[in-house]
Amino acid sequence: MFSKATEYGIKAMMYIAVKTRNGERVGVKEIAKNIDAPVHFTAKILQELCRKNLLHSAKGPNGGFYLDSADLKTPLGKIVKTLDGDRFYNTCVLGLKACSHKNPCPVHHEFKVIKEKIIDMLEKNTIGSFNTELINKNFFLKMK
Amino acid sequence: MFSKATEYGIKAMMYIAVKTRNGERVGVKEIAKNIDAPVHFTAKILQELCRKNLLHSAKGPNGGFYLDSADLKTPLGKIVKTLDGDRFYNTCVLGLKACSHKNPCPVHHEFKVIKEKIIDMLEKNTIGSFNTELINKNFFLKMK
DNA sequence: AAAATAAAGGATAAAATTGTCCTTTATTTA
DNA sequence: TAAATAAAGGACAATTTTATCCTTTATTTT
Numbered sequence: 001m002f003s004k005a006t007e008y009g010i011k012a013m014m015y016i017a018v019k020t021r022n023g024e025r026v027g028v029k030e031i032a033k034n035i036d037a038p039v040h041f042t043a044k045i046l047q048e049l050c051r052k053n054l055l056h057s058a059k060g061p062n063g064g065f066y067l068d069s070a071d072l073k074t075p076l077g078k079i080v081k082t083l084d085g086d087r088f089y090n091t092c093v094l095g096l097k098a099c100s101h102k103n104p105c106p107v108h109h110e111f112k113v114i115k116e117k118i119i120d121m122l123e124k125n126t127i128g129s130f131n132t133e134l135i136n137k138n139f140f141l142k143m144k
Numbered sequence: 145m146f147s148k149a150t151e152y153g154i155k156a157m158m159y160i161a162v163k164t165r166n167g168e169r170v171g172v173k174e175i176a177k178n179i180d181a182p183v184h185f186t187a188k189i190l191q192e193l194c195r196k197n198l199l200h201s202a203k204g205p206n207g208g209f210y211l212d213s214a215d216l217k218t219p220l221g222k223i224v225k226t227l228d229g230d231r232f233y234n235t236c237v238l239g240l241k242a243c244s245h246k247n248p249c250p251v252h253h254e255f256k257v258i259k260e261k262i263i264d265m266l267e268k269n270t271i272g273s274f275n276t277e278l279i280n281k282n283f284f285l286k287m288k
Numbered sequence: 289a290a291a292a293t294a295a296a297g298g299a300t301a302a303a304a305t306t307g308t309c310c311t312t313t314a315t316t317t318a
Numbered sequence: 319t320a321a322a323t324a325a326a327g328g329a330c331a332a333t334t335t336t337a338t339c340c341t342t343t344a345t346t347t348t
Contacts, residue, residue: 007239060345095151098287130250143242204315
Protein backbone atom coordinates (compact mmCIF):
# COMPACT_ATOMS: atom_id res chain seq x y z
CA MET A 1 0.00 0.00 0.00
CA PHE A 2 2.78 2.40 0.92
CA SER A 3 6.47 2.33 0.01
CA LYS A 4 9.08 1.10 2.46
CA ALA A 5 10.24 4.69 2.77
CA THR A 6 6.81 5.75 3.97
CA GLU A 7 6.47 2.77 6.30
CA TYR A 8 9.82 3.57 7.89
CA GLY A 9 9.03 7.27 7.92
CA ILE A 10 5.78 6.82 9.82
CA LYS A 11 7.31 4.40 12.31
CA ALA A 12 10.34 6.62 12.83
CA MET A 13 8.16 9.67 13.46
CA MET A 14 6.09 7.73 15.96
CA TYR A 15 9.19 6.54 17.75
CA ILE A 16 10.69 10.02 17.86
CA ALA A 17 7.39 11.41 19.14
CA VAL A 18 7.47 9.13 22.15
CA LYS A 19 11.17 9.51 22.82
CA THR A 20 11.44 13.27 22.62
CA ARG A 21 8.23 14.40 24.26
CA ASN A 22 10.21 16.34 26.88
CA GLY A 23 12.80 18.07 24.79
CA GLU A 24 15.18 15.14 24.40
CA ARG A 25 16.78 14.15 21.14
CA VAL A 26 17.28 10.77 19.64
CA GLY A 27 19.81 9.49 17.09
CA VAL A 28 19.28 7.53 13.88
CA LYS A 29 20.92 4.40 15.14
CA GLU A 30 18.54 4.10 18.07
CA ILE A 31 15.56 4.97 15.90
CA ALA A 32 16.43 2.47 13.18
CA LYS A 33 17.04 -0.26 15.71
CA ASN A 34 13.71 0.31 17.39
CA ILE A 35 11.62 0.39 14.26
CA ASP A 36 13.54 -2.47 12.65
CA ALA A 37 14.72 -0.53 9.63
CA PRO A 38 18.11 -0.17 7.91
CA VAL A 39 20.11 2.64 9.53
CA HIS A 40 21.32 4.53 6.46
CA PHE A 41 18.04 4.27 4.65
CA THR A 42 16.30 5.59 7.74
CA ALA A 43 18.80 8.44 7.90
CA LYS A 44 17.99 9.48 4.37
CA ILE A 45 14.28 9.42 5.07
CA LEU A 46 14.66 11.51 8.23
CA GLN A 47 16.80 13.97 6.31
CA GLU A 48 14.01 14.38 3.80
CA LEU A 49 11.42 14.84 6.53
CA CYS A 50 13.64 17.52 8.11
CA ARG A 51 14.04 19.35 4.84
CA LYS A 52 10.27 19.35 4.46
CA ASN A 53 9.90 20.57 8.03
CA LEU A 54 7.88 17.70 9.44
CA LEU A 55 10.76 16.94 11.77
CA HIS A 56 13.67 18.78 13.37
CA SER A 57 17.24 17.90 14.09
CA ALA A 58 20.37 19.15 15.82
CA LYS A 59 23.95 18.25 14.98
CA GLY A 60 26.77 17.53 17.36
CA PRO A 61 26.98 15.88 20.77
CA ASN A 62 23.58 15.52 22.35
CA GLY A 63 22.13 16.23 18.97
CA GLY A 64 19.63 14.10 17.18
CA PHE A 65 16.09 14.23 15.92
CA TYR A 66 13.11 15.63 17.75
CA LEU A 67 9.56 16.83 17.23
CA ASP A 68 8.25 20.12 18.48
CA SER A 69 4.64 20.51 19.53
CA ALA A 70 3.56 21.57 16.04
CA ASP A 71 5.28 18.52 14.53
CA LEU A 72 3.27 16.26 16.80
CA LYS A 73 0.12 17.40 15.07
CA THR A 74 1.33 16.14 11.70
CA PRO A 75 -1.29 13.85 10.22
CA LEU A 76 -0.04 10.55 8.83
CA GLY A 77 -1.19 11.62 5.41
CA LYS A 78 1.34 14.41 5.33
CA ILE A 79 4.14 11.91 5.75
CA VAL A 80 2.66 9.79 3.00
CA LYS A 81 2.45 12.79 0.68
CA THR A 82 5.97 13.89 1.54
CA LEU A 83 7.59 10.52 0.91
CA ASP A 84 5.33 8.89 -1.67
CA GLY A 85 4.05 11.98 -3.43
CA ASP A 86 0.45 12.02 -4.49
CA ARG A 87 0.50 8.54 -5.98
CA PHE A 88 -1.83 7.35 -3.29
CA TYR A 89 -4.05 10.40 -3.30
CA ASN A 90 -4.45 11.18 -6.95
CA THR A 91 -3.96 8.07 -8.97
CA CYS A 92 -6.43 5.62 -10.37
CA VAL A 93 -6.45 2.11 -8.94
CA LEU A 94 -6.05 0.71 -12.44
CA GLY A 95 -3.43 3.27 -13.38
CA LEU A 96 -5.51 5.26 -15.85
CA LYS A 97 -4.07 8.73 -16.20
CA ALA A 98 -7.34 10.47 -16.90
CA CYS A 99 -9.68 8.45 -14.72
CA SER A 100 -12.30 10.68 -13.13
CA HIS A 101 -15.91 10.85 -12.08
CA LYS A 102 -16.95 11.71 -15.64
CA ASN A 103 -14.53 9.27 -17.23
CA PRO A 104 -14.42 6.42 -14.75
CA CYS A 105 -12.44 3.19 -14.89
CA PRO A 106 -14.52 0.14 -14.00
CA VAL A 107 -13.66 0.29 -10.31
CA HIS A 108 -13.62 4.06 -9.94
CA HIS A 109 -16.90 4.51 -8.09
CA GLU A 110 -16.37 1.57 -5.77
CA PHE A 111 -12.90 2.71 -4.84
CA LYS A 112 -13.82 6.32 -4.43
CA VAL A 113 -15.71 5.52 -1.25
CA ILE A 114 -12.91 3.40 0.10
CA LYS A 115 -10.22 5.89 -0.78
CA GLU A 116 -12.12 8.62 1.01
CA LYS A 117 -12.19 6.50 4.13
CA ILE A 118 -8.47 5.86 3.96
CA ILE A 119 -7.69 9.51 3.39
CA ASP A 120 -10.00 10.43 6.23
CA MET A 121 -8.10 8.09 8.48
CA LEU A 122 -4.75 9.43 7.32
CA GLU A 123 -5.80 13.00 7.99
CA LYS A 124 -7.50 12.35 11.30
CA ASN A 125 -4.64 10.50 12.96
CA THR A 126 -1.58 12.48 13.89
CA ILE A 127 1.88 11.33 14.82
CA GLY A 128 1.34 12.41 18.41
CA SER A 129 -1.98 10.62 18.79
CA PHE A 130 -0.34 7.23 19.23
CA ASN A 131 2.00 8.21 22.07
CA THR A 132 -0.01 6.97 25.02
CA GLU A 133 -0.70 3.60 23.52
CA LEU A 134 2.92 3.22 22.48
CA ILE A 135 4.11 4.12 25.95
CA ASN A 136 1.67 1.65 27.47
CA LYS A 137 2.91 -0.92 24.97
CA ASN A 138 -0.52 -1.54 23.57
CA PHE A 139 0.94 -0.68 20.19
CA PHE A 140 4.21 -1.84 18.70
CA LEU A 141 6.64 -0.42 16.16
CA LYS A 142 8.80 -3.50 16.09
CA MET A 143 8.16 -7.18 16.63
CA LYS A 144 10.60 -10.02 16.74
CA MET B 145 -1.93 0.19 -4.32
CA PHE B 146 -1.40 -2.65 -6.79
CA SER B 147 1.58 -3.44 -8.99
CA LYS B 148 1.58 -2.54 -12.67
CA ALA B 149 1.33 -6.27 -13.39
CA THR B 150 -1.92 -6.47 -11.46
CA GLU B 151 -3.28 -3.28 -13.00
CA TYR B 152 -2.58 -4.60 -16.48
CA GLY B 153 -3.86 -8.04 -15.52
CA ILE B 154 -7.22 -6.75 -14.35
CA LYS B 155 -7.66 -4.48 -17.34
CA ALA B 156 -6.66 -7.24 -19.76
CA MET B 157 -9.10 -9.68 -18.20
CA MET B 158 -11.89 -7.12 -18.45
CA TYR B 159 -11.08 -6.46 -22.06
CA ILE B 160 -10.95 -10.15 -22.92
CA ALA B 161 -14.25 -10.69 -21.11
CA VAL B 162 -16.03 -8.21 -23.33
CA LYS B 163 -14.33 -9.28 -26.53
CA THR B 164 -14.79 -13.02 -26.22
CA ARG B 165 -18.24 -13.28 -24.75
CA ASN B 166 -19.42 -15.35 -27.72
CA GLY B 167 -16.58 -17.77 -28.14
CA GLU B 168 -14.22 -15.47 -30.00
CA ARG B 169 -10.55 -15.14 -29.19
CA VAL B 170 -8.40 -12.09 -28.97
CA GLY B 171 -4.65 -11.63 -29.37
CA VAL B 172 -2.13 -9.89 -27.12
CA LYS B 173 -1.43 -7.08 -29.49
CA GLU B 174 -5.06 -6.03 -29.62
CA ILE B 175 -5.41 -6.44 -25.87
CA ALA B 176 -2.30 -4.45 -25.03
CA LYS B 177 -3.28 -1.68 -27.40
CA ASN B 178 -6.73 -1.37 -25.88
CA ILE B 179 -5.64 -1.30 -22.28
CA ASP B 180 -2.66 0.93 -23.00
CA ALA B 181 -0.04 -1.48 -21.75
CA PRO B 182 3.29 -2.71 -23.16
CA VAL B 183 2.69 -5.71 -25.45
CA HIS B 184 5.36 -8.07 -24.20
CA PHE B 185 4.78 -7.32 -20.57
CA THR B 186 1.09 -7.95 -21.09
CA ALA B 187 1.94 -11.24 -22.81
CA LYS B 188 3.91 -12.39 -19.82
CA ILE B 189 1.09 -11.50 -17.46
CA LEU B 190 -1.50 -13.31 -19.56
CA GLN B 191 0.77 -16.34 -19.71
CA GLU B 192 0.86 -16.37 -15.94
CA LEU B 193 -2.91 -16.04 -15.68
CA CYS B 194 -3.29 -18.95 -18.12
CA ARG B 195 -0.93 -21.12 -16.12
CA LYS B 196 -2.97 -20.38 -13.02
CA ASN B 197 -6.15 -21.15 -14.92
CA LEU B 198 -7.89 -17.80 -14.59
CA LEU B 199 -7.73 -17.44 -18.34
CA HIS B 200 -7.52 -19.70 -21.38
CA SER B 201 -5.65 -19.53 -24.64
CA ALA B 202 -5.33 -21.26 -27.99
CA LYS B 203 -2.32 -21.21 -30.26
CA GLY B 204 -2.25 -20.87 -34.01
CA PRO B 205 -4.37 -18.99 -36.52
CA ASN B 206 -7.61 -17.79 -35.00
CA GLY B 207 -6.06 -18.51 -31.65
CA GLY B 208 -5.78 -16.05 -28.83
CA PHE B 209 -7.03 -15.56 -25.32
CA TYR B 210 -10.54 -16.13 -24.10
CA LEU B 211 -12.58 -16.60 -20.95
CA ASP B 212 -15.01 -19.42 -20.44
CA SER B 213 -18.13 -18.94 -18.35
CA ALA B 214 -16.35 -20.06 -15.17
CA ASP B 215 -13.52 -17.59 -15.82
CA LEU B 216 -16.04 -14.77 -16.01
CA LYS B 217 -16.88 -15.37 -12.38
CA THR B 218 -13.33 -14.72 -11.26
CA PRO B 219 -13.35 -12.05 -8.55
CA LEU B 220 -10.84 -9.23 -8.94
CA GLY B 221 -9.19 -10.37 -5.75
CA LYS B 222 -8.13 -13.61 -7.33
CA ILE B 223 -6.20 -11.74 -9.98
CA VAL B 224 -4.60 -9.62 -7.29
CA LYS B 225 -3.58 -12.71 -5.33
CA THR B 226 -2.30 -14.43 -8.44
CA LEU B 227 -0.13 -11.57 -9.60
CA ASP B 228 0.78 -9.74 -6.39
CA GLY B 229 0.67 -12.64 -3.96
CA ASP B 230 -0.78 -12.02 -0.54
CA ARG B 231 1.10 -8.80 0.03
CA PHE B 232 -2.14 -6.90 -0.09
CA TYR B 233 -4.15 -9.41 1.90
CA ASN B 234 -1.82 -10.45 4.66
CA THR B 235 0.65 -7.73 5.28
CA CYS B 236 0.65 -4.97 7.82
CA VAL B 237 0.29 -1.40 6.58
CA LEU B 238 3.48 -0.49 8.41
CA GLY B 239 5.28 -3.60 7.27
CA LEU B 240 5.42 -5.35 10.64
CA LYS B 241 5.85 -9.07 10.09
CA ALA B 242 3.98 -10.16 13.19
CA CYS B 243 1.30 -7.50 13.37
CA SER B 244 -2.00 -8.95 14.53
CA HIS B 245 -5.06 -8.25 16.61
CA LYS B 246 -3.19 -9.23 19.77
CA ASN B 247 0.03 -7.52 18.73
CA PRO B 248 -1.17 -4.52 16.78
CA CYS B 249 0.84 -1.83 15.06
CA PRO B 250 -0.45 1.67 15.77
CA VAL B 251 -2.73 1.72 12.76
CA HIS B 252 -3.80 -1.91 12.84
CA HIS B 253 -7.33 -1.46 14.18
CA GLU B 254 -8.12 1.52 12.00
CA PHE B 255 -6.92 -0.22 8.88
CA LYS B 256 -8.56 -3.50 9.65
CA VAL B 257 -11.97 -2.03 8.92
CA ILE B 258 -10.78 -0.40 5.73
CA LYS B 259 -8.96 -3.48 4.51
CA GLU B 260 -12.07 -5.57 5.03
CA LYS B 261 -14.01 -3.17 2.85
CA ILE B 262 -11.43 -3.35 0.11
CA ILE B 263 -11.27 -7.13 0.24
CA ASP B 264 -15.03 -7.26 0.23
CA MET B 265 -15.07 -5.16 -2.90
CA LEU B 266 -12.39 -7.30 -4.54
CA GLU B 267 -14.29 -10.50 -3.81
CA LYS B 268 -17.71 -9.18 -4.72
CA ASN B 269 -16.82 -7.83 -8.14
CA THR B 270 -16.03 -10.31 -10.84
CA ILE B 271 -14.37 -9.85 -14.18
CA GLY B 272 -17.65 -10.45 -15.96
CA SER B 273 -19.61 -7.96 -13.89
CA PHE B 274 -18.24 -4.98 -15.76
CA ASN B 275 -19.15 -6.15 -19.26
CA THR B 276 -22.37 -4.26 -19.77
CA GLU B 277 -20.94 -0.97 -18.63
CA LEU B 278 -17.84 -1.47 -20.75
CA ILE B 279 -19.93 -2.27 -23.79
CA ASN B 280 -22.06 0.80 -23.18
CA LYS B 281 -18.87 2.81 -22.76
CA ASN B 282 -19.79 4.02 -19.35
CA PHE B 283 -16.52 2.54 -18.15
CA PHE B 284 -13.11 2.83 -19.78
CA LEU B 285 -9.99 0.69 -19.83
CA LYS B 286 -7.97 3.23 -21.74
CA MET B 287 -8.04 7.00 -21.98
CA LYS B 288 -6.05 9.21 -24.27
C1' DA C 289 41.58 25.30 19.86
C1' DA C 290 41.14 20.18 19.64
C1' DA C 291 38.49 16.16 19.95
C1' DA C 292 34.33 13.98 19.76
C1' DT C 293 29.66 13.56 18.28
C1' DA C 294 25.88 13.40 15.15
C1' DA C 295 23.30 14.88 11.13
C1' DA C 296 23.74 16.29 5.95
C1' DG C 297 24.81 14.98 1.63
C1' DG C 298 26.54 12.58 -2.26
C1' DA C 299 28.18 8.33 -4.60
C1' DT C 300 27.45 3.73 -5.26
C1' DA C 301 25.42 -0.92 -5.02
C1' DA C 302 21.83 -4.44 -4.70
C1' DA C 303 17.28 -5.96 -5.48
C1' DA C 304 12.85 -5.76 -7.38
C1' DT C 305 9.82 -4.33 -10.84
C1' DT C 306 8.84 -3.14 -15.37
C1' DG C 307 9.65 -3.61 -20.11
C1' DT C 308 11.84 -5.71 -24.59
C1' DC C 309 13.40 -9.17 -27.75
C1' DC C 310 14.02 -13.49 -29.83
C1' DT C 311 13.42 -18.48 -30.32
C1' DT C 312 10.38 -22.46 -29.71
C1' DT C 313 6.07 -24.92 -29.75
C1' DA C 314 1.42 -25.81 -31.09
C1' DT C 315 -2.30 -25.28 -34.32
C1' DT C 316 -4.69 -24.11 -38.43
C1' DT C 317 -5.26 -23.31 -43.25
C1' DA C 318 -4.04 -23.75 -47.90
C1' DT D 319 3.01 -31.28 -46.03
C1' DA D 320 4.31 -26.36 -46.07
C1' DA D 321 3.30 -21.84 -44.65
C1' DA D 322 1.33 -18.83 -41.61
C1' DT D 323 -0.31 -17.59 -37.15
C1' DA D 324 -0.24 -16.89 -32.29
C1' DA D 325 0.93 -18.16 -27.60
C1' DA D 326 4.87 -20.07 -24.49
C1' DG D 327 9.04 -19.36 -22.68
C1' DG D 328 13.52 -17.75 -21.67
C1' DA D 329 17.20 -14.23 -21.88
C1' DC D 330 18.17 -9.68 -21.36
C1' DA D 331 17.79 -4.48 -20.47
C1' DA D 332 16.03 -0.35 -18.19
C1' DT D 333 14.07 1.77 -14.37
C1' DT D 334 12.76 2.34 -9.74
C1' DT D 335 13.12 1.27 -5.09
C1' DT D 336 15.74 -0.08 -1.34
C1' DA D 337 20.01 -0.18 1.02
C1' DT D 338 25.07 0.88 2.08
C1' DC D 339 29.19 3.61 2.55
C1' DC D 340 32.03 7.53 2.93
C1' DT D 341 33.09 12.45 3.31
C1' DT D 342 31.61 16.98 4.91
C1' DT D 343 29.51 20.22 8.02
C1' DA D 344 27.83 21.88 12.31
C1' DT D 345 27.86 21.73 17.25
C1' DT D 346 29.29 20.65 21.83
C1' DT D 347 32.50 19.50 25.38
C1' DT D 348 37.00 19.43 27.21
